[in-house]
Amino acid sequence: MNPKLSLLQPYPFERLRQLFAGVQGNPDLRPISLGIGEPRHATPQMLKDALAAALDTGLTGYPATAGEPALRQACADWLQRRYGVTVDPACQILPVNGSREALFAFAQTVLDSSKPSPVLAFPNPFYQIYEGAALLGGAQPYYVPSVPGRNFAVDWQSVPEDVWARTQMIFVCSPGNPTGAVMPLDEWKMLFDLSDRHGFVIASDECYSEIYFREEPPLGGLEAATRLGRDFRNLMMFTSLSKRSNVPGLRSGFVAGDAALIKSFLLYRTYHGSAMSPAVQAASVAAWNDEAHVIDNRRQYREKFAQVTPLLAEVLDVALPDAAFYLWAGVPASFANRVPGLSADEAFARELLAQYNVTVLPGSYLSRTVNGVNPGNGRVRMALVAEPAECLEAARRIAEFVRQHA
Numbered sequence: 001m002n003p004k005l006s007l008l009q010p011y012p013f014e015r016l017r018q019l020f021a022g023v024q025g026n027p028d029l030r031p032i033s034l035g036i037g038e039p040r041h042a043t044p045q046m047l048k049d050a051l052a053a054a055l056d057t058g059l060t061g062y063p064a065t066a067g068e069p070a071l072r073q074a075c076a077d078w079l080q081r082r083y084g085v086t087v088d089p090a091c092q093i094l095p096v097n098g099s100r101e102a103l104f105a106f107a108q109t110v111l112d113s114s115k116p117s118p119v120l121a122f123p124n125p126f127y128q129i130y131e132g133a134a135l136l137g138g139a140q141p142y143y144v145p146s147v148p149g150r151n152f153a154v155d156w157q158s159v160p161e162d163v164w165a166r167t168q169m170i171f172v173c174s175p176g177n178p179t180g181a182v183m184p185l186d187e188w189k190m191l192f193d194l195s196d197r198h199g200f201v202i203a204s205d206e207c208y209s210e211i212y213f214r215e216e217p218p219l220g221g222l223e224a225a226t227r228l229g230r231d232f233r234n235l236m237m238f239t240s241l242s243k244r245s246n247v248p249g250l251r252s253g254f255v256a257g258d259a260a261l262i263k264s265f266l267l268y269r270t271y272h273g274s275a276m277s278p279a280v281q282a283a284s285v286a287a288w289n290d291e292a293h294v295i296d297n298r299r300q301y302r303e304k305f306a307q308v309t310p311l312l313a314e315v316l317d318v319a320l321p322d323a324a325f326y327l328w329a330g331v332p333a334s335f336a337n338r339v340p341g342l343s344a345d346e347a348f349a350r351e352l353l354a355q356y357n358v359t360v361l362p363g364s365y366l367s368r369t370v371n372g373v374n375p376g377n378g379r380v381r382m383a384l385v386a387e388p389a390e391c392l393e394a395a396r397r398i399a400e401f402v403r404q405h406a
Contacts, residue, residue: 007135011128012365019342019350025357032394034382035359037177037326041246041300041385044293050286051250051279058279065275066266067095067254074288075254081291082209083223091259092232094266095276095284098251099207099240103171104133106236106255109268110169110201113138119163122171123154125178125367125376127205130171139168143370151319152179152328156190164194169201175208175218178366178381179328180321182212188224195234201261204237207253210244210294211301212323222257232257236265243325244294245287252276252284301325304388308395312382315402327382328363334405336378344378351405356397 010018016035025031066072072089079085087093096102111118111134120134124143134141142163146152154176159167172191174183195202204221212218221237240253255265269275276284287293309320309327317330335344335351342350345362352358361383363376384391 002136004136004138008132009128012361015365016349016359016361019346019362020353023350023354025353025359026355027357029357029397031357031359032386032390032397033359034384034386034391034394035361037381037383037385039243039246039248039325039385040387041297043246044287044290046290046293047245047247047250047283047287051283054279054282058277058282061278063275063278063281065270067093067276068278068281071095071276071281071285071288072254074285075256078288079222079256082217083220083226085220085222085226087222087232087256088259092262093254093256094262094269095252095254095281096238096269097253097274097276098242098248099205099238099253100129101251101274102238102253102255103127103129103203103205104136105268105272105274106203106238106265107133107137107139107169109265110203110261111137111139112168115166115168117166119167120169120171121159121163121167123173123176124370125363126171127173127177128366130173131368133171140166141368142167143368145370145373146176146179146181146375148375151322152176152181153183153187154181156187156194164198164200167198167200169203171203171205172221173205174221175206175212175321175323177205177208177324178326178361178363178376180208180324180326182218182322185219185224185227188219188221189228192225192228192230192235199234201234201236201258204235206237207240207243208324209239211298211325213302213305213320214322218323232259234258234261236261241284241287244297246297247283247287250280250283252280252287300388301384304384304391307388308384308391311392311395311399315399315406325384327384328379329382330379332402332406333378343374345376345380349380352398352401355404356401358394358397358401360398 367376
C-alpha cells in the first residue's frame with residue numbers, strides 16, 4: 001500500500017460521527033442538520049430536461065477528456081459575462097467532474113516531490129482536500145492562519161520567506177470555506193508578485209462565487225489578473241455547478257487559466273480516466289448559459305441569512321459573511337473545559353444535538369493546531385442549505401440552547 005495514505009487525517013464528518021457516538025438527539029424534536037455543506041435548493045428544471053434529452057445519445061460512446069467544444073465555449077462565455085475575462089476555450093478551459101476531484105488531481109500534476117522539502121500552502125481553517133492533496137503529492141502542508149479581526153482574511157504576509165522559497169503551489173479559497181471571506185485585489189497582487197518571484201502555482205478555489213450578500217460580486221483570480229494587466233501564468237481557477245446550480249450530484253465544473261498548466265492537467269486526466277459524460281456535459285451547457293436560476297438561488301440564500309444571522313448574533317459571536325452559505329460562529333466561553341477531553345466547539349456540538357437535535361460542525365475539525373493554536377477551536381460552522389423555515393427553526397433552537405447555558 002502507498003505509505004502516504006497513513007498520513008491522511010480522518011475527514012471532518014468521520015470525526016463528527018465519532019463525537020456523536022452514543023448520543024441520541026432529543027426525540028421530541030425533529031432532527032435538523034446544519035453540519036454538511038450540501039446544497040438542498042431545488043435543481044433547475046431546464047437542467048434536468050437537458051440531462052434527460054441527452055441520455056439517448058450521450059451514453060453510447062467514450063467521451064473525450066477535453067470535453068465537447070460546446071461545453072468549453074459555454075464556460076468561456078460565462079467567464080466573460082461574470083468576470084469580463086477572455087480565455088481561449090480550445091486551450092484555457094478544461095471540464096472536470098466537480099471541483100473537489102479537480103483540486104486534488106491538479107496538485108498531483110503540479111507537485112514535484114523530487115525537490116527538497118516542497119511546500120503546498122493553504123488557509124487554516126481549510127477544505128480538507130487541500131491537505132490530502134499535499135500529503136499524497138509528497139509536499140509539506142503549510143497552514144496559513146486566518147485573522148478574526150480582519151473578517152477571517154488569510155494572513156499571507158505571515159508566511160516566512162524561506163517557506164515561500166520552497167513553495168510549489170498554494171490553494172486560495174475565495175469566498176472562503178468555512179469563513180466566507182473574500183480576498184481583495186491588493187492581496188491578489190501580493191500573491192501574484194510572490195508567485196513571479198518564487199515560481200509557485202496559484203490554484204484558486206471559487207466554488208462559492210455565486211452566493212454572496214453584498215452588491216458587488218466576489219472578485220475571482222482570473223479577474224484579478226486581468227485587472228492588474230497580467231496574464232494567467234501559473235494561475236488556475238476552479239469552479240463548479242454544485243453550489244451555483246444546486247446539483248452536487250451532477251459532479252460538473254471546470255478549470256481555466258494558464259494554457260501550459262491546462263495541457264499538463266489534461267495529460268494527467270487522460271491517464272486518470274476522468275472524462276465527463278456527454279449527458280452531463282449537455283446539462284452543464286444549459287446551466288452555464290442560464291443566469292435566472294442563479295439569481296433566484298442567491299435571493300433564497302440572502303433571505304435566509306437575513307432572518308437567521310440577527311437571531312444568532314444575539315447569543316453567539318457571528319456576523320453576516322462576505323459570501324458562501326456558512327455561518328462561522330464563536331461559541332460561549334462557558335463551553336470551554338466543560339467536558340473533559342473535548343474542545344469548546346466539540347462540547348457545544350455534542351450537547352446541542354443531545355438537547356435540541358440540531359447538528360453543527362466543530363470548527364476545530366476544519367483546522368490544524370499550529371504553534372499550540374487551533375484557529376477553529378471555539379467556533380462552529382453552520383451550513384444554511386435547507387429551506388428557510390428549517391434554518392429559522394434551527395436558529396431558534398440554538399438561541400434557546402445558548403441562553404439556557406449562559
